[in-house]
Every structure is written in C-alpha cells, then in structure tokens.
C-alpha cells in the first residue's frame with residue numbers, strides 16, 4: 574500500500590504572518606485606489622474649472638456668444654423712452670407682454686420711438702420679441718429702460734408680443750424669449766429661478782397676463798430658461 578504523507582498544517586505563527594501580509598496588501602491596494610480616485614477627481618475638477626474659465630473669457634471677448642439673432646434698432650436718445658441713464662448693475666430680467674394683441678415687434682418699437690414727439694408717457698423696453706420670434710433691441714444693456722417701475726434701475730426688460738387677449742405667447746415668441754433670457758442670464762451671471770421676474774412680481778400688475786394667470790406656465794418658462802442656459806455654456 575502506498576503511503577500518503579499527511580499534509581502538514583502551517584504553524585500558527587505562519588498563519589498569523591500570512592494574515593498580516595494579506596492585510597498589509599489590502600491596505601496598500603486601498604491606498605493606491607484612493608490616491609487614483611483623488612487624482613481623477615482633482616483632474617476632473619481642474620478640467621471643469623478650465624472649461625468654465627475659457628467660456629467666461631470667450632464671452633468677454635465676444636459678448637454676443639450664444640445670443641439669439643438680434644435686430645438692433647436702437648431708439649433715438651430722448652427723455653421719454655431712451656434717457657441714456659447708466660444701468661450700473663444688472664440684477665434681474667423682467668418679462669412683460671405688450672397688452673396690444675396682434676401688434677408686431679416693430680410696431681411696439683416705433684411706439685416707443687414716437688414718444689419723443691408725443692410726450693404721451695415714459696415707456697420703453699430693452700428688447701421686444703415679435704410674433705414670429707424675431708427680437709428687436711431698442712436700448713443697449715448698459716442703459717436703463719422705462720418698463721419695470723422701481724426695478725428699472727437694475728433690470729433688463731423684455732416685452733413680448735402675443736396674438737390674442739389671453740396673452741399667451743406663440744411657440745416662436747416663447748422659444749425666442751427663452752433663448753434671449755437664457756443668454757442674458759449667462760452674460761450677467763443671473764439665476765433664472767431668482768432673477769427672472771414678471772412685471773407682476775414688482776407692481777402686482779397683470780403682466781405678462783397669461784404667465785400671471787397660469788403660474789405653472791411661468792414656473793415651466795423659468796425651467797426652460799435654465800435648460801437653455803446649459804446649451805449656451807456648452808457652445809460659447
């Protein structure tokens with residue numbers, strides 16, 4: 574009969590040493606893993622900061638980066654619609670509706686222009702968004718407009734055209750006002766959830782009517798502006 578040697582169990586001391594060796598190996602591997610993770614995280618943070626800085630520099634060099642097409646039709650300086658007062662800080666963008674169903678962006682721009690002759694009232698807006706989504710700029714963003722009462726001093730104003738009495742914007746107007754506001758928020762480092770306001774939020778006036786009567790549509794607009802901002806920061 575063949576003899577089988579009984580395999581000898583390692584001694585208790587060797588087993589202990591082996592456990593210690595395994596533990597050290599595990600700790601070393603965990604440390605290396607941790608260092609790699611921290612290095613990757615650091616690299617990711619630096620890359621993000623660099624991309625943000627580049628986007629900021631690009632927008633400084635080209636203030637129109639990410640802007641929708643603008644038809645710049647500045648008003649003649651006059652005390653009734655373009656007083657040429659400096660807007661020292663931009664803290665808000667205010668959305669309005671024209672309250673004149675079916676009127677075009679240029680109709681409204683020309684109404685503001687004619688105030689220099691008619692002296693009927695003091696009124697204007699930085700931008701007017703038309704029924705086809707066209708955007709007419711009436712006042713440079715460095716100057717004050719007469720649209721948002723006590724917030725004129727630190728607010729950019731956008732008037733929106735609308736086809737009927739409900740005050741709801743057409744799809745084209747909606748897309749343009751969202752794009753325009755998102756670009757302004759990016760350019761002036763504003764947060765749409767706090768800094769995009771309705772005329773109603775300043776004076777209680779029912780303006781813009783549809784977005785006062787339908788608060789959920791207003792909340793949705795601010796979300797759409799936020800979403801649009803992300804595409805602007807990626808492309809600029």
Ligand SMILES: [Zn+2]
Nearest residue numbers: 669670772780
């Ligand atoms: Zn208004």
